[in-house]
Amino acid sequence: xxxxxxxxxxxxxxxxxxxxxxxxxxxxxxxxxxxxxxxxxxxxxxxxxxxxxxxxxxxxxxxxxxxxxxxxxxxxxxxxxxxxxxxxxxxxxxxxxxxxxxxxxxxxxxxxxxxxxxxxxxxxxxxxxxxxxxxxxxxxxxxxxxxxxxxxxxxxxxxxxxxxxxxxxxxxxxxxxxxxxxxxxxxxxxxxxxxxxxxxxxxxxxxxxxxxxxxxxxxxxxxxxxxxxxxxxxxxxxxxxxxxxxxxxxxxxxxxxxxxxxxxxxxxxxxxxxxxxxxxxxxxxxxxxxxxxxxxxxxxxxxxxxxxxxxxxxxxxxxxxxxxxxxxxxxxxxxxxxxxxxxxxxxxxx
Ligand SMILES: Nc1ncnc2c1ncn2[C@@H]1O[C@H](COP(=O)(O)OP(=O)(O)OP(=O)(O)O)[C@@H](O)[C@H]1O
Ligand SMILES: [Mg+2]
Numbered sequence: 048x049x050x051x052x053x054x055x056x057x058x059x060x061x062x063x064x065x066x067x068x069x070x071x072x073x074x075x076x077x078x079x080x081x082x083x084x085x086x087x088x089x090x091x092x093x094x095x096x097x098x099x100x101x102x103x104x105x106x107x108x109x110x111x112x113x114x115x116x117x118x119x120x121x122x123x124x125x126x127x128x129x130x131x132x133x134x135x136x137x138x139x140x141x142x143x144x145x146x147x148x149x150x151x152x153x154x155x156x157x158x159x160x161x162x163x164x165x166x167x168x169x170x171x172x173x174x175x176x177x178x179x180x181x182x183x184x185x186x187x188x189x190x191x192x193x194x195x196x197x198x199x200x201x202x203x204x205x206x207x208x209x210x211x212x213x214x215x216x217x218x219x220x221x222x223x224x225x226x227x228x229x230x231x232x233x234x235x236x237x238x239x240x241x242x243x244x245x246x247x248x249x250x251x252x253x254x255x256x257x258x259x260x261x262x263x264x265x266x267x268x269x270x271x272x273x274x275x276x277x278x279x280x281x282x283x284x285x286x287x288x289x290x291x292x293x294x295x296x297x298x299x300x301x302x303x304x305x306x307x308x309x310x311x312x313x314x315x316x317x318x319x320x321x322x323x324x325x326x327x328x329x330x331x332x333x334x335x336x337x338x339x340x341x342x343x344x345x346x347x348x349x350x351x352x353x354x355x356x357x358x359x360x361x362x363x364x365x366x367x368x369x370x371x372x373x374x375x376x377x378x379x380x381x382x383x384x385x386x387x388x389x390x391x392x393x394x395x396x397x
Contacts, residue, residue, distance in 0.1 A: 051136040051232065052101040052265060053122060058131030059095075060117055060289075063088030066129045079288050091117040092289045095131070099282070102263035104255075106280030108270055114289040115269045119237050122267060123156045124148060135233070153182055157226035161238040163218040165210040165225075171197060172206040175224045189228075196224040200254060216247035223254065227262075234266045241270065252278055273312055277301070277321055285309060297321050319347035319383045327382045328363040328372030335362040335370040342371060346379045353379075 061069055061082070069077070069088055079090040092114050099105040107115050120126040121133060124140055133140040135155070143151060157178070165174045172193050179189035197206055200220040210218055219239065226234055240248045252275060259266065270276055276283050277297040284294040293305035301321045304310040325342030338361040340349050353361050353376060363372040 050101055052103075053099040053105075053233070053267070054132075054134040055095050055097045055099070055118075055121075056132045056134065057094060057096060058092055058118075058121065058133065059129045060091035060114075060121070060126065061088050061129045062091050070130055090289050091126075092121075092128075095291055097284050097291065097294060099265060099267060101265050103281035104259060104266040104268055104279050106268045106270060106276040106283045107286060108273065108276045108283060109286035110271060113286040115271075115286055116237055117289075118286070119235050119267055119269055122233070122235060123152050123158065153178075154229075155231050156233045156235055157229040157231040159219075159222045159226045159234065159236045159239040161241050163210070163215075163222045165218055165221055167210055170207050170209055171202060171213070171221050171224075174210065174221050175228050177225060178229045192228050192230075193224070196228045197221075199227070199258065200224045214247075215243050216251060219243060219251055220254070223251075223258075227258070232265055234264045236266065236268045238269050238271070240275065241272070248275070255279065273316060277316065285312070298323060298326065302326075317347070319350065319379075320345050322346050322382055324349045324361075324363050324374050325365075325372065327378055328374045329378070331362075331370055331372050335373065337362055339364050339368075339370075340374065342366075346383060349374060350376065350379050 059070055059073065061073065063069075063086070066088060069082060069086060073082060073090060073093060082088050082090050095118060097105070107118055109115050117126060121128055122140065124143070128141050131141065135151075138147070140148075140151065166177065169177065172190060175193035175197055176184075176186075176189040179192065194206065197203060200223050202217060202220050202224065205213065205217065210221070213221070222239070240251050243251060256279065268279055280297055282294065283297055283300055285292050285300070287308055293300055293309050298321050300309065301313045301316055301318060304313050322345065323342060324340050324344045324346065327346070328342070338353060338356050338358045340352060340361045340363050342363050342365055344352070349361065353359065360373060360375040362370045363374050365371045
């Protein structure tokens, strides 16, 4: 398991030759549009502060041009910051010398790209071990490791195929196997699933979640899709014009969107997949009996379990399995219909 998170602190990125000269103006409130019109510089990122937990998936979301790729590329320093820090394992990535940076990139990070970035003249296994080849790992070792990851992503039997013989979803499985074969703690995924058909995309999310449950890497996942963000993200940060407009759990964002921009994003969301049983349960009264549900269960899965068991009421338990509340079907249904403002805030605080 990855033991180190990533701390992004006060990160600014201005594109242009005299970027540093305009940091103060941006700090004083100059907008992206003004900076562009007056000085021909592009504000990529403004005062980004995000703590990305070790062993968790942090999703960065936002519309096209909001700065998502700029942000993720700072983490392996494909882009140099104008000012700011990115701390990993006690060191500021932005200040690493060339040697340390090379080590960090090779051994600590792996990237999965939207366009798969597979080498067309290499087979599946050869693509999978590509990073290991570069690291100088002997072929016997690398092929063994590559084979393991090919099996884990569900591609056993396709080792000798070439990328153009595979569907998009299968190619992305190769991209994932290649990233995992690196054994890096940090997995950087920039719109990795955005080119896939919706059903294949959901399959790939499942592959990632299943592997992550075991591997617990520190994953940074970029998407412009809210459903994907909510399904994958232990934490979600929403960018707009290079700034973080809100960050928190999916439930926090859906239940109390910070502004109209985010409200518009979350309006159509399936609340039953986001809100947790413990958020809407009632306090425990008397001795609990009957069906038991984990407090972390989504309302959708809670309703399903209760329906299957023929029960309209269940006992909610904490992480240790101790009863902490009760939940009934009418409460679940009420919570799945958008509640009034004050209730929303109350729920988000829980
Ligand atoms: N090398 C560059 N030079 C100048 N401006 C740049 C450069 N790279 C990115 N930008 C600008 O920075 C802003 C953020 O771009 P970025 O590619 O990070 O957005 P994004 O959120 O990844 O968008 P998309 O969803 O389209 O991938 C945009 O205004 C973009 O035009
Ligand atoms: Mg991008």
